[in-house]
Amino acid sequence: MNNEREPMNANQGVDTKMHPQAYADSVTQQRAALPEIYGEVDFTLVPERLDEEATLDDERFTAVRDAVRRVFDQPKLLETMRNATMTGDRIADAYAALIPTLGFRNLVEMLETACQRGIDNVEDAPRELVDLIAAMxxxxAWVDMTLVAQGARAERIPMATATPLAIRGAFLATFLNKYAALPMTMTGTLSDEAAAKRVFETASFFTATTLPGALDRSGKGxxxxxxxxLMHSMVRYHILNSGKWDVATYGIPIPQADQMPAGLIGVFLMSAQLLKKGQTNFTPAQRASVELSRYRCFLLGLPENLLGETPQEIVDLLIARHVSLREGYDDETCGALVRGTMEADLFDTSSITGRLHAWLENGFSKFVLIKSFLDGDTERAAAIGITFRRREKLAAGVAAGSLALKTAFYRVGLRLPVVSSRVDARLNRRLAELLDMYGHADFVTDADRYNLN
Known part of the structure; x- marks a missing residue:
């Protein structure tokens, strides 16, 4: 066992809705707790990416002015987002800090063994691994596992129908801001092959978490x-030790603030639509989907104070993140990531079916990106290299119709007593087929491939 550090409480910084001052203290304590990663970081500075000059009248808030006004009326919420911009993952970071002594491959293998067979089956398990597994x-108490299971069961349908066609568009949304996208550039995600791998790993993760029992302690999710x-923590370790990362400009690589959209974007869009209709509460089915998202985020290391329960709380949190993140797009970082991801061949086009699927995916993923993340602005999309011409619009329309039919088939079939078990089994098989198509997800980051020039 590694005994150089005091053991971390399994719940530290994870399952407590911290007071803003306690959260702020936890930010500055990272340097003393993990000097191997944060020893050179000045946590008293305000990074350029944190837009402290933002005002309600900024042009970038035109489409969400009322929502932004609510955020400006909640200074503690903005302070929470500032802290989340400078916060990594102390528990997983501590494990990643063992890379020099144990090697990253060994860390991954020990983690796999601990997940699959239990921590007691890891020979000479370092205390940092024990802490990580214990935390997860x-x-x-704020997670309702009954609702999580219900949410996972329901989420199988969009994962089986929409995700294969929409995932690239949602993935591209993470590249639209240079302050948040830079780690992807530095970790070598610009090639077609690397971009395709990251898209599929993202799809694989979210799909795997919806399979029956996947989020149980021994489950694949x-x-x-x-x-x-661990992959995120390894990125922080390598980049902050590279001497090439500018904390004064970019803050912490992959901070908690940048993990929120990936885990919550679906429930954010749903919450925004509900509020637009004057609805302030979730239906039971919607609440289950929210709980699934919250639990996934907990497993990924996000604290409760970044995970809202009501539609208004969720919208306020994501809008606060939008307000705090300075607007910035540059072609060298964002454009290269967009082009690399759009040019990646995700599907086998050697057959007619494969070519049809690729055509539908190309149109629908662009539609998702433009509608959900670019406020429907096709001119802005074109400016960053994403065309949405008649061909793509036709593909998006056909895809939407197909998805509606497939979704209706599963939803109705699961409610009919005579065929529900067969439809249920078919849905699970479809998810298994998709996971096979996405390929084995390594979820690793190899520093030898980083672009640190």
Missing amino acids: ETTP FEAAAKVR
């Missing part, structure tokens, strides 16, 4: 979350 096993969490 200790489900907080639990393991995938642990590996994603």
